[in-house]
Amino acid sequence: MAKRKPSFALQVRIIHRYLGFFLAGIMFIYALSGILMIFRNTNFLKKEIITEQQLAPNLSDRQLKPVFKKGADVIKEEAGVLYLKGGTYNKQTGLAVIKKQELPFILNKMEKLHKATTDSPVYFLNIFFGASLLFFVLSAFWMYTPKMAIFKKGMYYAVGGIILSLILIFV
Structure with a gap:
């Protein structure tokens, strides 16, 4: 069959x-x-990652964008320190403290x-x-x-x- x-x-x-x-x-x-x-x-399930990076002093907002990416918007400036969404940048020393939120x-x-x-x-x-x-x-x-x-x-x-x-x- x-x-x-x-x-x-x-x-x-x-x-x-x-x-x-x-x-x-x-x-x-x-x-x-x-x-x-x-x-x-949101920051749901994300952890904060903080890194320090030595940059050139006296950089402009535009020059900081590649380093801080989405957090490059300046919130305020006090005593030569720029406070950004994604961290801080010291204009005198060039030290940048970058804060990012990442998933595991x-x-x-x-x-x-x-x-x-x-x-x-x-x-x-x-x-x-x-x-x-x-x-x-x-x-x-x-x-x-x-x-x-x-x-x-x-x-x-x-x-x-x-x-x-x-x-x-x-x-």
């Missing part, structure tokens, strides 16, 4: 299942880092993976992961046949999810 080729729907279900198992770890990382990124403008090592690495761009050596992983998520979205519609009650109920949930997504985009 000849073995029947599995239907397209069954093949999609099989790929969906094993791809889901394969990507479970990276989905966990992206979910956790995505939640953490919501709090990126592993969380920082997870966040960098999540925010990877084409400059990152792992950007292909983001493309593969995004394509896999698109496959999961589409393959979910082949998990059950349209005649089944669970498929029809699922369509209501799908429409509800699409409406919620549109609301979130435009609000």
Whole structure:
């Protein structure tokens, strides 16, 4: 007796299942880092890192920007010391005290993976992961046949999810 080729729907279900198992770890990382990124403008889970750097004396605000980056805005100046968002700079001695807030090592690495761009050596992983998520979205519609009650109920949930997504985009 000849073995029947599995239907397209069954093949999609099989790929969906094993791809889901394969990507479970990276989905966990992206979910956790995505939640953490919501709090990126706060100090949630961050620790303060203080470094000292000897710079040339009498630098201008513009010259301090590369050193202090986002914290280069001058708050006040007293006795030749500039107080910035990201630390202090002594105009006479050139000593800069730089304060940064950083996530713990592993969380920082997870966040960098999540925010990877084409400059990152792992950007292909983001493309593969995004394509896999698109496959999961589409393959979910082949998990059950349209005649089944669970498929029809699922369509209501799908429409509800699409409406919620549109609301979130435009609000």
